[in-house]
Amino acid sequence: MRKILVVGAGQSGLQLALTLREHDYDVTVMSARTPDEIRAGRVMSTQCMFHDALQHERDHGLNLWEEQTVRVEGLGVSIAGPDSGRVMDWVGRLDNYAQSVDQRVKMAGWLELFEQRGGKLIIHGVTTADLNALARMYDLVVVAAGKGELVQLFDRDPARSPYTSPQRALSVAYVHGVGPRPEHPDFDAVRFNIVPGVGELFMIPGHTLSGNCHIMFFEGVPGGPLDCWSDRPGPGEHLERMLGLMKQFLPWEYERSRDAELTDSRATLTGGYTPVVRRPVGELPSGTAVLGMADVVVANDPITGQGSNNASKCAASYLDSILERGDQPFDRAWMERTFERYWEYARHVTDWTNAMLRPPPPHVMDILGAAQENDVVARRFVNGFSDPTDYQHWFMDPDKAADYLASLPTRT
Template structure:
């Protein structure tokens, strides 16, 4: 069987590793941290895994967290033309629901499980010199992390990368003591979009230590009213900033946070990054090649919740492509064709949907949301399609097709 080396022990790398291991491949995962170090690390991201990605994990026997506490079964969206002014509200069900899980718990458990199932785990820092050696020892090396300057190996795709600077400044936190969202009959993802300022998200979350809690994410347009987390250095200060933001911008939800606090000093973050699409073939100084996957080739802003789901879908597609390739060599042409197939069928829609949400909604999308506030099937379609962004196309780009969907749903 083929011998595959995977750099990175996150969603893309580990899911690919489990998929190949199950089929008898020899797989080595190179991680820069032990399971214990991953578990005890600072929060690096808050994520929501939609239904199809959850199904992939179930098929691989990786769904170790089956309690209902982390599942959100619908969405609750407020659209605000100005701070404190809610123009419309859209509530709908996610027909194929997913969950938000502490990735520190997930990846630490997965890495230990990978070794238990017979995979090889090497804990070490891998730099470009090490990649040169690994590329000669494996049939294929897949790079799934952008750490250690690996991104410079993968050329930026100027045509597909529309951003040259971070579109949002981010703040995220895991909180305890948050009051439940009573306005929906099911656990829901709460979205608040404030025109010209940014977005607020709250969702049920499964913490690595405390179990069911909530996580919050604030996406601030740089320099605007939500952008208040610069210089924050403690969990208490971050929590107070979040509370004040909601008092000023969304007072109807601020009371949910009155008694809330961040669970510990390692469970909050601030930051910003520039979304980028890169070409999948990494060229080493020697001329050898490695393949990129996950965030190293498709890095999207978290506004649409696509990062983890994109990594999962890429890992599934890559597993199928490697299996179908048999004993043939993993050439640069194969790498490009494999990524292009994913981009054509899924990746372009993931990126386009994310970029669409970073811009003010065009009139026909606002018209759709207004109709969805009164027509449940339209609301359900909107929230459920977050898990499958390709379903938004081509109609969401066309005012006429969007209007036709509205009229069809209203007449049903």
């Protein structure tokens, strides 16, 4: 039985570990925290997983919270004008619903499920020195911990990484008490609010420790009015500051959120990171090669909500590559091929996400404007969040965008 070590207990690492157990691999996961410590900790992220990624979980019996989690049935776009009114506002329906489960809930539950399915769990923070000593005991070591010392094993790929600094200042609050959008009171949708030159606010229906909730998520342009979190305010002040910014820049979202309350005392988060693509193979001091996955090797800004989706799809791709390898060695050449197979998908997500960080060019504004008038355009845009490879055919290129819009039937 082949022995595999997965370092990190997030979406990608645990999904890979759990699915490898189905094929009787001897799998060990190293996590810095116990399930109870994860549940008692601070929120770790925002996330909204779309149909294609959710299906990976369903296929392997990992969708433990699907029945109780609110269904996200649409995605809407609003653009604020100079007077804080809306110059654009529309919502498109998803062909299949999305869902967002607090990672404190999911990762704690998956760690417990991993042990129930015969996996070996070691609770220990891992340093490079630790991994150097452990690696020789395994046929393959996968590093899925996107933060900390181990990331330094993987060199930045400058040809695939256009940015050298964070492109947004991030702030998050999980809350109860947000009312429905009056434009669509009969279904829940992610709302993507854009304040040109200032930043974005996402309102994401989700599920947390205390039940269904909303995730309020600001992305601020560095140096602008939403880049105001360096003092790391306490939870109550954090929420009040977010509500104040909503009232100033996005009053339509403030009106339904004015009575919001934090879901718990650890429901806020601030930060920021540089979008980066790293080389997939790291080398330990002993010369042993280790394989990076998901955020370790492709870390996109969360402006397109693809972090957990990428992680799920990376785990599914790596699973296929491992199974196909059979008894052959997991050498450096195989690791490179395994990543490039995933990159054939992830490059489209990276290109789209990097483009969304820049001011929208005229052809993108044409598409968003057309979506307000034409549900066909709106649906194609919002369903691309499940399969972003579609954007290359019509959204990313001005000529393709013009051809697509021109091909639409004239509305009478």
